[in-house]
Each structure stands twice: as C-alpha cells, then as structure tokens.
Amino acid sequence: MARELRASELGADRRYFPRVERLMPLAYELAQSEPRTAHGRVLRAREVLSARGRHGRPWYAPPGGLWLALSLYDHHLPQTRGLLSLIFGLALGWMAETLGAPARVRWLNDLHHQGLKIAGVLVEKRGPWLIVGVGVNLNNKPPAGFPAESLARLLGRSLSEEEVEQIFLEGLRFYYAKLLALEAELSPYDEVPPNFLTREFVRFSDTLGRCVAWARDLEKEPPLVGWARALCPDGTLLLEIEGKTFPVETGELLYLF
Structure with a gap:
C-alpha cells in the first residue's frame, strides 16, 4: 500500500x-x-x-x-x-x-x-x-x-x-x-545532496576526528581500526584506514581515542 x-x-x-x-x-x-x-x-x-x-x-x-x-x-x-x-x-x-x-x-x-x-x-x-x-x-x-x-x-x-x-x-x-x-525533492535515482540532517549530526556528535574500531558485530568480528574522517550526505561514515578511504553504512563503533 x-x-x-x-x-x-x-x-x-x-x-x-x-x-x-x-x-x-x-x-x-x-x-x-x-x-x-x-x-x-x-x-x-x-x-x-x-x-x-x-x-x-x-x-x-x-x-x-x-x-x-x-x-x-x-x-x-x-x-x-x-x-x-x-x-x-x-x-x-x-x-x-x-x-x-x-x-x-x-x-x-x-x-x-x-x-x-x-x-x-x-x-x-x-x-x-x-x-x-x-x-x-x-x-x-x-x-x-x-x-x-x-x-x-x-x-x-x-x-x-x-x-x-x-x-x-x-x-x-x-x-x-x-x-x-x-x-x-529527490527521484529514486538521485544522489542525496548536502543537507541539514548531516549538518545537525555533526553538531551533536563527537565521532569525526576520532580513532575508532568498527565492525558489523564487535563481539564476533575482528574490527577495522581507523580514523572517522567525514560524514557523507546520505549518512555514510568515511573511515581512513592505512591511507585508504573505507565507507561504512551501518555497524558498531568503538572509540579508541
């Protein structure tokens, strides 16, 4: 429906x-x-x-x-x-x-x-x-x-x-x-443009700039360790791992420092 x-x-x-x-x-x-x-x-x-x-x-x-x-x-x-x-x-x-x-x-x-x-x-x-x-x-x-x-x-x-x-x-x-x-304002094929929601998230959050451990399930998987560098307009988090960019759309995050 x-x-x-x-x-x-x-x-x-x-x-x-x-x-x-x-x-x-x-x-x-x-x-x-x-x-x-x-x-x-x-x-x-x-x-x-x-x-x-x-x-x-x-x-x-x-x-x-x-x-x-x-x-x-x-x-x-x-x-x-x-x-x-x-x-x-x-x-x-x-x-x-x-x-x-x-x-x-x-x-x-x-x-x-x-x-x-x-x-x-x-x-x-x-x-x-x-x-x-x-x-x-x-x-x-x-x-x-x-x-x-x-x-x-x-x-x-x-x-x-x-x-x-x-x-x-x-x-x-x-x-x-x-x-x-x-x-x-979007069609099913449009990319999400820069928007108010991700700007608000940056205002409320302390994730960007942190060294983090990420996994889909931190209790069962060895985590990836890197730096949280940016938040994309669609909410994807960009991690920098050994000089390469790794996008994550969901999962669990642990702050290391």
Missing part, C-alpha cells in the same frame, strides 16, 4: 504497557492487526523482561528507563535509508540538549557521555514496516559490568518518563519532517 507519510503522525497513537516480554515484536504485531494508525505508533513499557538488542543480544529493561518501540511505514527512498537511522540519533541529541545533559551522539545513533552509553536505537525491517526500538537509561541504575550511564545520575535529578518521551518525540517529528522534505 502506497501512502503519504506525515511527521505529525509520530506519536499520534501512543500506548503504555506496565510489563511486556518483548516490545518490538509487539509493535510489529499491532502494525499487522491495526495498520490504519500504525504509522508513527509509539509503545512505551515500564519494564521489558526479554529485550533484544543488536544481533539478538538479550538484555533486561528495568523500571525507571524509557523503553519505546515505534512502527513506521517504509515508503522511503533507498538512498535515504542511512538518514532514516540517523534521525533517531538526532532526536536523542535534541533530547539531551533540551534537558541540559552533557551528552554526545556516537554514529550511528547512540547517545553517550565520555564513552558511557546512555541510549541506543535498533531499526529492523519487517515486511512493509520499520520497527524501531529506543532505550534510554533514565532513572534506572545502569547495568553492572557495562560502560553505561543514566540521565538522572548525569543531571543529578530524577526525570519524568512522560516528559522525556515527549521531548524525544518533538525532536523526532522535527527531523522526520526534514527527511520527508528532502525526499520530496
């Missing part, structure tokens, strides 16, 4: 669950059973018992965090797919800036403070839908044995989950509208 996408639909249908086994599969199930209002639907859970991160890594999402799953109808151009992932990092940067938190965005869409992860995003393609999971360490204690931080501890005060969700969605609507406006 082809349809016109609108940024105003993000968060128009919002639902809360005290406890769920997994949130992203629930978002997909609801997109299938209730498709009319599924584009932009946001689910929030107080507790997620068996969450799954990148590459299926299991984790527990305790009360006190902000745990969201969104469903988006995927009627986007293939050349802007990297920007679609990027705007969730921009919304996290918007959220941190609004709250006054000294946090930065690490490519592609992680929020961190001095290498300690505050928030992350997972985007999965399911049929005609994009299911997006967003996890923010808010008032919860960060998981032990993992380089993580919470916004409450960073700011020295507790935060309202509802208010922080609203701030995040305001930012997401703003950047999603910019993405839709950019796509409206």
Whole structure:
C-alpha cells in the first residue's frame, strides 16, 4: 500500500504497557492487526523482561528507563535509508540538549557521555514496516559490568518518563519532517545532496576526528581500526584506514581515542 507519510503522525497513537516480554515484536504485531494508525505508533513499557538488542543480544529493561518501540511505514527512498537511522540519533541529541545533559551522539545513533552509553536505537525491517526500538537509561541504575550511564545520575535529578518521551518525540517529528522534505525533492535515482540532517549530526556528535574500531558485530568480528574522517550526505561514515578511504553504512563503533 502506497501512502503519504506525515511527521505529525509520530506519536499520534501512543500506548503504555506496565510489563511486556518483548516490545518490538509487539509493535510489529499491532502494525499487522491495526495498520490504519500504525504509522508513527509509539509503545512505551515500564519494564521489558526479554529485550533484544543488536544481533539478538538479550538484555533486561528495568523500571525507571524509557523503553519505546515505534512502527513506521517504509515508503522511503533507498538512498535515504542511512538518514532514516540517523534521525533517531538526532532526536536523542535534541533530547539531551533540551534537558541540559552533557551528552554526545556516537554514529550511528547512540547517545553517550565520555564513552558511557546512555541510549541506543535498533531499526529492523519487517515486511512493509520499520520497527524501531529506543532505550534510554533514565532513572534506572545502569547495568553492572557495562560502560553505561543514566540521565538522572548525569543531571543529578530524577526525570519524568512522560516528559522525556515527549521531548524525544518533538525532536523526532522535527527531523522526520526534514527527511520527508528532502525526499520530496529527490527521484529514486538521485544522489542525496548536502543537507541539514548531516549538518545537525555533526553538531551533536563527537565521532569525526576520532580513532575508532568498527565492525558489523564487535563481539564476533575482528574490527577495522581507523580514523572517522567525514560524514557523507546520505549518512555514510568515511573511515581512513592505512591511507585508504573505507565507507561504512551501518555497524558498531568503538572509540579508541
């Protein structure tokens, strides 16, 4: 089904669950059973018992965090797919800036403070839908044995989950509208021109100029080590490795220095 996408639909249908086994599969199930209002639907859970991160890594999402799953109808151009992932990092940067938190965005869409992860995003393609999971360490204690931080501890005060969700969605609507406006100017065969979204990412991020380790799965693959030199208009990161340029469109990044 082809349809016109609108940024105003993000968060128009919002639902809360005290406890769920997994949130992203629930978002997909609801997109299938209730498709009319599924584009932009946001689910929030107080507790997620068996969450799954990148590459299926299991984790527990305790009360006190902000745990969201969104469903988006995927009627986007293939050349802007990297920007679609990027705007969730921009919304996290918007959220941190609004709250006054000294946090930065690490490519592609992680929020961190001095290498300690505050928030992350997972985007999965399911049929005609994009299911997006967003996890923010808010008032919860960060998981032990993992380089993580919470916004409450960073700011020295507790935060309202509802208010922080609203701030995040305001930012997401703003950047999603910019993405839709950019796509409206492109044909399926056009290259993505220099744009506001990548300029905003450079403003929020501390990735460029860093020595980094990159792999699709840092836990299972030997990483490539190089320098993050530039961000292309389509969101691709350019690494310099032994004097050669290596473009990466997705994957995991670790700052070395």
